[in-house]
Amino acid sequence: MAKMMVSPMQCQMGFPSNSLQGRPMITSKMWNSLLLNAQRPKTRRGISAFKVLAVKSENGVVSRLEDLLNLDTTPFTDKIIAEYIWIGGTGIDIRSKSRTISKPVEHASELPKWNYDGSSTGQAPGEDSEVILYPQAIFKDPFRGGNNILVICDSYTPSGEPIPTNKRHRASQIFSDQKVIDEVPWYGIEQEYTLLQTNVQWPLGWPVGGYPGPQGPYYCAVGADKTFGRDISDAHYKACLYAGINISGTNGEVMPGQWEYQVGPSVGIEAGDHIWCSRYILERITEQAGVVLSLDPKPIEGDWNGAGCHTNYSTKTMREEGGYEVIKKAILNLSLRHMDHISAYGEGNERRLTGKHETANINTFSWGVANRGCSIRVGRDTEKQGKGYLEDRRPASNMDPYVVISLLAETTILWQPTLEAEARAAKELQLQV
The missing domain is CATH 3.10.20.70 (Glutamine synthetase, N-terminal domain)
Incomplete structure (x- = not known):
């Protein structure tokens, strides 16, 4: 907050003489109190439409709602x-x-x-x-x-x-299976989201009823004309770290007003718990900021990126020597259950998975190394090292993480296709397993 320097002459100007009759003048002590309040570091920041201000006077103190919200009760009660x-x-x-x-x-x-x-x-x-x-x-x-x-x-x-x-209950059953426990499944989930202006439900930073310039300058960008909502993203980042959520990073996304954060690597059902808690925290922060959070997978139709929840996944044998062959076998299994996964990967996902804007077509399963236009992407380092992880790019931003992580474990660890189906899928995908 910038300081405003006011001279004594300016303080005396602009008031009718009778308006001061019978009223106490602001003393130097009261003025200093106002300045100290204005300069005091705030523990909460936000674009809030509701502020409670207080002036400390010589006659008493008007309590501030913010003081009560920040009250530390630990010295007074164990509750x-x-x-x-x-x-x-x-x-x-x-x-x-x-x-x-x-x-x-x-x-x-x-x-x-x-x-x-x-x-x-x-x-x-x-x-x-x-x-x-x-x-x-x-x-x-x-x-x-x-x-x-x-x-x-x-x-x-x-x-x-x-x-x-209650999707957590079924997920807990899958993650309690000894075969799954032995594989120590790791997840890294990339949660994308869009910030909307409250009254018009239009992305933050966009002209009302209009559009910004084409995509290109906004991804991981810096600057008031390219980045909208950084304070919300940063506040969320710190709040998640404080909470104990395994958040590993954040960045501005391709569409202006859109952001992403990553949670993981997390083991088993913990990944779902951490994503749901991180979403709750984000909802609370946007509530305080007077901004609407959207997890719609395609909030703006047209030539704009949608919002996904890409899920990076690996098992113990994928991370060990020879793991690349295990990854290819997992991809084969995923291809055979493609529509089972799609049906559980989020509402409205068909508007996002069009084959454009870094997505694969919803009806076609594909995989590739370093290819963001595929259903499953394998990283260059994974291919080079012969072990690592795969990225499932199909889940929508509004997916239930309990469903996605448990389906991945079930399909790649517990489910076994017939030999005929496996051979046919391997041929179609050009996989040698």
Whole structure:
């Protein structure tokens, strides 16, 4: 914030003489207090439409909402606030509510189960609306600080059955299989997202009702005419690090107003927990900034890149000597279950996977080395070293990470095609395995 220097003469100008009658003049002490408040470092920054300001006077203090939000309760109580987070009825909407816990906890198993009104989230009928939350993973709360936590939960009926939108339960079964455990599956997930102006639902930085210049200058760019929303991206980056999310990087994307961050490498179901928590944090930050978060895979039709959630994947045998042959066998299996994966890789993905803008056509499976126009990309280093990982470029930005990571493990580790199907696919893909 820039300082504004005002001379005594300027302070005396522009006020009718009768407007000051009966009112105390601003003393030097009060003026210094105002300046100190303006210069005080802020712990929260944002493009918020709602600000609470306060002036410290000689007669008392007007409490600021910001002071209360940043209040550290640890010296006064052992109690903490746990924010229970779950996935709503659309399978992509995030819900949460808070409760007090008597003391700090180290693991989700120490937390009580809770319930919510499933009829209000599209997950239960009104006459039997109670849905039970099972705490599964905890993260430090970057908004409340202290010992307060964010709690990733999944949802069950009162009798203990997972509800249909609970994709974590099935994923946990796959990742509990000994064959999968032995392969130590690693995931690196690239979450793309678009920032929209609140009132017009148009990308941040775009002229209302109009378009910026063609794509080209915006990817990993710097400058006010090319980059829109960096403060949000940076705030999210730091908040994720604070929370304990395994975020590994971020960058501006090809379409202006679009960003990406990467989470991983993460092992097994942890990858899904970290992505969902990172999405929750991003929703909270955009809420505070007065910007709308979109995970639509093609937010703007036309000659603009869509938004994906590319998933990098490897197993223990892929990372060892001779792993390249294991990768090619995995690609073969993925080709045979292409439509099974596509059907589970996000809503609206057909608008993104057109064969243009660094995508493969949704109806055709393909793979290639260093080819971003393929369904599965293998890196140059992986080919050169004969081991490494593959990148599944098909998942949409709104995919459920529990579904994607468990499908990849199931298809490449647990599922075995017939010899005839394997031979036919190998010939079509020109794979020697």
